[in-house]
Amino acid sequence: MQAKETLFADLMQGRTQQFQVPLYQRTYSWTEKQLKQLWNDIAEQAGLVESAEDKGSTHFLGSVVLAPSPQNDATFPRWLVVDGQQRLTTLSLALAAIRDHVAEAAPSEADRINEQYLINKWKTGDDRLRLLPTQADRAQFTAHIHGTVTGQGAGSGVATAYAFFRKKLVEAEDPAAPQDVFRIEQAITSRLALVAVTAERRDNVHRIFESLNNTGLKLSQADLLRNYLFMKLEARGEHIYTTYWLPLQNSLSNDELEQLMWLQLVLDGDDRVRRQDLYAAQQRRFEEKKAGDEEIEAYIRKLHRRSAHFRRLLHPEEEPDPSVREALRRLDAWQASATYPALMLLFDRRERGELDSAGMVRALAYIESFLVRRMICRVPTNNLNRIFQAVPGQLPGDVPVAEGLHRLLSSENRFWPDDAELRQKIRTAPFYQYGRWQQRKLVLQRLEESYGHPEPVDFAAAQLTVEHVMPQSPGDEWLRALSEEADDAETPEELHARFQHTLGNLTLTAVNAELSNHPFERKQDLLRGSHLEMNRRIAATERWGVREILTRADELANRAITLWPAPLRGVGRAxxxxxxxxxxxxxxxxxxxxxxxxxxxxxxxxxxxxxxxxxxxxxxxxxxxxxxxxxxxxxxxxxxxxxxxxxxxxxxxxxxxxxxxxxxxxxxxxxxxxxxxxxxxxxLAGTDDDRADGEDTAQHETAAAPEAETRAERFFRQLAADDSAETVEAVRAVFTHWESLGGWIGHGAGHVTTSAYLMLGEAGAPGRGIWPMTLYPGAGRGGTAEVVFQYMAAREPFTDRALRAEFLTRLNALDGVDIPDGKLELRPNIRLSLFEKDSNRTLLLEALTWFRDRWDSRNSS
CATH class of the missing domain: 1.10.10.10 (Winged helix-like DNA-binding domain superfamily/Winged helix DNA-binding domain)
Known part of the structure; x- marks a missing residue:
């Protein structure tokens, strides 16, 4: 038996050979969760290649266990893949996607990739494949490798993985953070390390497989570094532990401590280190400096000092200056953890006297503006970590700190939108479809605050949600009004789709749902009584259509330009x-x-x-x-x-x-x-969309105040306002059956529309629950059940596409339901009125029972 570290390129290229997945192996089963993790590792390695940094640090991908195939011969080596077929199949599909991505612009490069990694050029039939999957995957895999995928259909894990990489390669061309496709190829072939265990014919390869997969609880990076530090300390170890380390450890969780240690490395100039490589990187720094007790004590004292800064990022209420505290609260609400390296630098400079609190507020305003303007203008967030990790090392030293940060964030390729772009995007971009819900709400809150109302709203206590003034499901009166503004090239429905989600059509409200989809005249009464100035201004208009939306967009743009400072002029953009x-x-x-x-x-x-x-x-x-x-x-x-x-x-x-x-x-x-x-x-939102954490928002009812309306009561009141009594009773019957299966009904907090989730799993345990459907009152158009295939795909056992397809087949058995296979990646709707029919309700309850059984079998296995 031989075990050695190798690279994908060394394993696959260089000679005619074949890696065969035995027929007894399971089919290809990687889901988007594993694919995303792999892509993140590939992208990170591609970045290191591009920057010519850390050339020796590859990413360990895992093991591959190989044994000679019974079909092996001297002129054509064949290997059985006992373990590692998921990795080899995925990397092969990634390279096939790269080959097809560059085929038009660089056909010779596409041929090179094909011949080096994917095919045996002079062989035919199955022998032509460098990797031969198990029989169940062979047709799909062969079609993708040979470029004959058209007409093959979708549904297999192989097709899903190939499509994932095609999509990611298109995203990699983003001008805000362009990635060279051949750097990505190099990362896959030469930066992903594998341990190849090659067995002889008589070796027990299955015993090898079991030992390689026998894993235990791993120490965290913080644990490893702590142990290293105190093993190195000699005379003063106990004093340092008691004086500095113990208070530090008590003030932060282990995860927070690890993050602080990583931030310390970044502040010390190691801005490319990954958090999972923290221990090795810090150890290397100490070894290179031949650090003794004095240097290690200085490091721990620095961590202790900066822990107070870090706690203010996590808990802004601990910041004594009120203006700085408020700015930190907004960044905390934005969930702006990517900015931590820059924020820690600002705290450090203030403590050293190089920055006062007024300058810090100004610097924080630049950071907030950078985030908000990019979000409104839909600049992808995938390069934010790199931008802010680089701040400590790139901050100009010839100007005051805040001005230096302004200059740095304004520089080329940072993509901080200027006033002209911000104004144009506020008019036209579908604001409601980008960013996370708390970010959209914060933007609207800041715009409302800019009016300087004499009695400001307590936003922390108010239960406000984002409201579409022109509703998402417009009735006939809305469409008739829009038809007056539509031209021959655009229907009223298309006009509605283009402007419904723009910022000019959105506001904050806590009003009930009965009027949410009714004509504007009926909405005006509610808006006039609002405590929010922006709502009073909307109510003061005579009508609401495209002209009014654009007029309001221009007004909000003026306020946004004042609220969020612009980048410095003179930066080229695209x-x-x-x-x-x-x-x-x-x-x-x-x-x-x-x-x-x-x-x-x-x-x-x-x-x-x-x-x-x-x-x-x-x-x-x-x-x-x-x-x-x-x-x-x-x-x-x-x-x-x-x-x-x-x-x-x-x-x-x-x-x-x-x-x-x-x-x-x-x-x-x-x-x-x-x-x-x-x-x-x-x-594009995928499973990271706002509503992906249904188990967080769909909580069990808490005890209500006397005479207060519960969420469940509000849901059924909203449902009854729009649907028939028969539909309401059918929904109640579905809920009763779901609870008899051991599920529970959770309700969203919305007042405008109160949703109902069919939940399984422990209440209030994020990531541990699952739900097949979310029900919504119709608010003018009839209630719907949203089938959340998109979110099931991130939760076991429904990461298996075949299980989601089976659930789809069962739902399509209902009379009036016809959900296409293509929407297995989305959240299609079923009309609640269809549940009135006894036979439909029976089929639905059977489908829900099947869903529960699959979940139970997963948790009991």
Missing amino acids: ERNRDWQLAHEVLAALPHGTWTSYGDLAAFLGSGAQAVGNHLANTPGVINAYRVLTSEGRVSDGFRWATPQDEGHADVRARLTADGIRFTASGAADPVQRLTADELASL
Whole structure:
């Protein structure tokens, strides 16, 4: 037996050979959770390659156990993959995605990747594959490796993984943080370390497999570093432990202490170190300096001193200066942990007398503005950690601290939007679809505070939610009003989709839901009685349509420009390119069997449908561009393939059919498979979306004050205001059955719309619960049950797509339900009125029972 560390490149390339996954192995089963973690590791290694830093530090991916195949021969070595097939399959699919991503612009490079890692060029049939998966995965894997995936369909883990990497490669082209695709290839092939255990024929490879997977509880990085420090200390160890370390350890949790230790490294200039490499990095620093007791004591005293600074980030109420305290509270509410290196630097400079509290408030305002303006303008957050980790080492020393921070954050490639971009995005961007709910609420809160109301609202006590003035589900009166503003190129529905989520149409309110979808005239009475100045101003207008939304957007933009300072002038930008980058990302994420329209894509971008059409027609290489159709589901008369290679697919309908799009008798794409602007937004939000933590928001009822309305009562009152008594009773029956299965009904805190979650698992235990559906009152359009496939995908056992597909099949058995397979990645709706029918309710209860049984079997296994 031989065990050695190797790299994917060394294992796979260089000669004709094959790695065979035995038929008894399980099928490919990595889910988005594992894929995301791997991608983060790849991206981090690609960054190290690009910066030419830490060349010797690879990322350990795991083990691969190999044994000679019975089919092995001297001229064509074949190996059985006893352990590690998930890693090898995933990396092969990632390289296939890179090959296809560069095929148009660099065909010779695509051929190189193919021949080095994926195929045996001179072999045929199954022997042509460098990796031969188990029989169940073979057809899908072969189709992706040979580039014949069109028409293969979706549904397998292999197809999901390949699509994941195609989407990530498009995201990597983001101008705010561009990544070189060949650096990514280099990270995969030469920066991911594997331990290859190669057995002889007589070795017990299964015993090897068991020993490699026998894991125990690991010490944290903080534990390892603490042990190292006090093993090195000699004479003064007990004094240092009692005086400095014990108070430090008592003031912070172990996780917080580890974070502080990592921040200390960053402040000392090691701005590229990963938190999981903290121990090794700090140990190396001590060894290089030949540190003795004096240096180690100085380090621990520094940690002790800076722990007070760190606690103020975690607990802003401990900051004595009221202005600084308020600024820290806003950043804490924003969940701005990425900014901690910069904030710790500001505390340190203030303590050293290089910055007073007024200057610190100014510096914190720049940081808040940087975050808020980027969020409003939809700049991706994926480079925030790098930006703020670099602050201690890059802060200019020739100007005061706050001004230096202003200059640094304004520099090229930081993408701090200027006033012109901020104003334009407030007018057109779908603000409600970006950022997290607490960030959107904070923006609206700050705008309300800017009016200087003589009796300010207590936002901490007020139960305010974000309200759409023009509702998300407009009734006929709203649509008639919009038709007066629509032109021939845009329907009232498309106009509504384009402006409903913009900042000019949003406000804060605590009013009840009965009037939330009613005409504007009825809303005015509620808004006039509001204590919020922004609501009184909305109520003072005579009507509410696109003109009023844009007028209010301009007013809010003026206030935003005053609230959040601008970057310094003179920085070159590429905002429009970034908008189109967002379009490329969402089209790359379109699930198999779905399409969208020019209007939907325009509403998602905050653009116009004609501009979208022009861009797609004139931009080569946009994945799935042909799946953008007219609102009627037809290929646009002006459609043309953007590249000569695509012209071989002259029959667009045939290409769409191969991608799972169904067509009606009239020749239009099936409207059930169409993705709206909101669903496009959900595709990029993934399982990180606001409502992904249903077990946090869907709490059991707490004891209510006498005569106070409970959340459950509010839910049913809102439901009854819009749906029939039969629907209300059907919902009650579903709830009763769910509770008889051992589940519980949780309710969201919303007053405008109070949701109901069908929950399993322990109440109040984040990450441990699961829910198949969330029910919403209709507020004018009829109540719906949202089937949360998107969130199931992050929770066992429903990370298995086959289980989600089975649940979909059971729901589609209900009369009137037709959810396409493509929406297994999303949150499709079912009308609650369908539950009135006895046979439908029986089928639903059977489906819910099946869901509970799958959950129970997972927890009891």
